[in-house]
Amino acid sequence: MSVAAPLADALAPFLADPSRAAILLDVDGVLAPIVRHADDAHVPEPTRAPLIKVAKGYGFVACVSGRQAAVARRIVSIGSITYVGNHGTEILRGGATEVEIDPEIAAWAERVAAFANAAWSEELDLLRVRSEDKQAIRAFHWRGAPDEAAAEGAVRALAARAEAEGFAVHWGRKVLEVRPPLRMDKGRGVEKLLTGAHMGCALYAGDDVTDLDAFRGLRELVAAGELGSALCVGVRSDETPEPLEEAADVLVDGPIGVRGLLTTLASSV
Template identity: 60%
Template sequence: MTPARPTADASDARLAEALEPLRTDPSRAAVLLDIDGTLAPIVRYADDAHVPEATRALLIEIARRYKVVACVSGRRASDARRIVSIGTISYLGSHGTELLRAGGIEPVLDPAVRDWGRRIQAFGREADNPELRRLRVRIEDKGSIVAFHWRGAPDEEAARAAIDTIAGRAEQSGLRTHWGRKVLEVRPPVRMDKGAGIQSFLEDADLDAAMYVGDDVTDLDAFRGLGEMLAEGKLRHALRVCVRSEEGPSELADEADVVVDGTDGVRHLLETLLHDDAQ
């Protein structure tokens, strides 16, 4: 059974009620979180992202108490762990196709994606031309994904137009494109989404409840992945939390069980998750 979906923000009482299936038995619960815009505030330059120390402290305590804790990101798994800086949780990078387990050293990449890495990187090198640099479009190498960011460009409209052209070339080359918050990702033409990654990661975890918290379009896949596990009887409870922001997609709130405001709202959610009154 999943909580009734709210029509407005989660009050403290509603939030506590929604979290109760996880808090009642943490030894059979999973806590899964996006990073950028969820744990770490959105910043102008992606490399400057960091998780506030107060949030990190809560997440460390949650990792001690709950059976499964993981961050799920479009970044490489190693980059995700660098930003969060906690070694006792797992990281699903590249939208779930790369897994760095808690305490692990080397991430494991889905074989279906691995062989596309060189082609994706070659596409990124070819796209990196003087015009993009003039427009200050930033290219991020994510291994099996290449991302083009236009946040903070002096002329964001012109930068977006240039990236539209890149998206067209990618699609003509047989690659896939995915749009996020002022970013285009060029991906391999294989299934590559957070929902599939989460389902594979939790396959043998023997859980009753799982929660996913996210703020962007790619997190819809994670919501739907948990929903499928619930429908298949692999979970008894699934909680999908939307982190609302000015740039976030409206459909995320529509599919969420609970809505919180920004990274401060996520920190309050984590605090509530640690309250002992349900145990």
């Protein structure tokens, strides 16, 4: 795919000085195509190849995911870059083996697990809702369920119970996350990564409502003088939330569009 003129123009500061440019990317729906079963997600080799070049030539490269950081690294299969997981609460730095976890968030893991176990029902099981243990977050997926509408209805009932018991809930693409009532978002992760990093510009590419926080985080860093400029890239699909399209500076079409973006970035290093 050739990069459209508006995007090519927006990438000019990155291409001009890669050493002072940060490239931040969501994983699912951005680098890795959305799949029916989350465990099957992977980044295709034609996308990994330019990403590896970008990782070697740009000032800072990271993946920012709602998944656990170690899982995101497995999906992308590049160990030299940094991974922010669980919506900003985990950091797995390039080459490291130990995940840095926010202790305030980690303290909630047992309470979230206890709620999830108590709230699980035979109905959810029969509807093929899948529960994913992410330590201080419990995710409930219904993508690919035989009756997705019925499964979503059951998950919404679970969400109401979670809120009544004092937990925070967050909705994604056919997934509910039950979280501690604390700030947990990709913007927080982006701010941690780039504050004091002395980057001139930064790009973030995302496809879901959770990525709006990362967009805000980048723009706040510009306002604070930590960055000279920011580029928020929305990744379109047939499930693209309207707020993401409205908030993005530019749009690309799916993971193939992201591959084109990475290929353009890689051309300067």
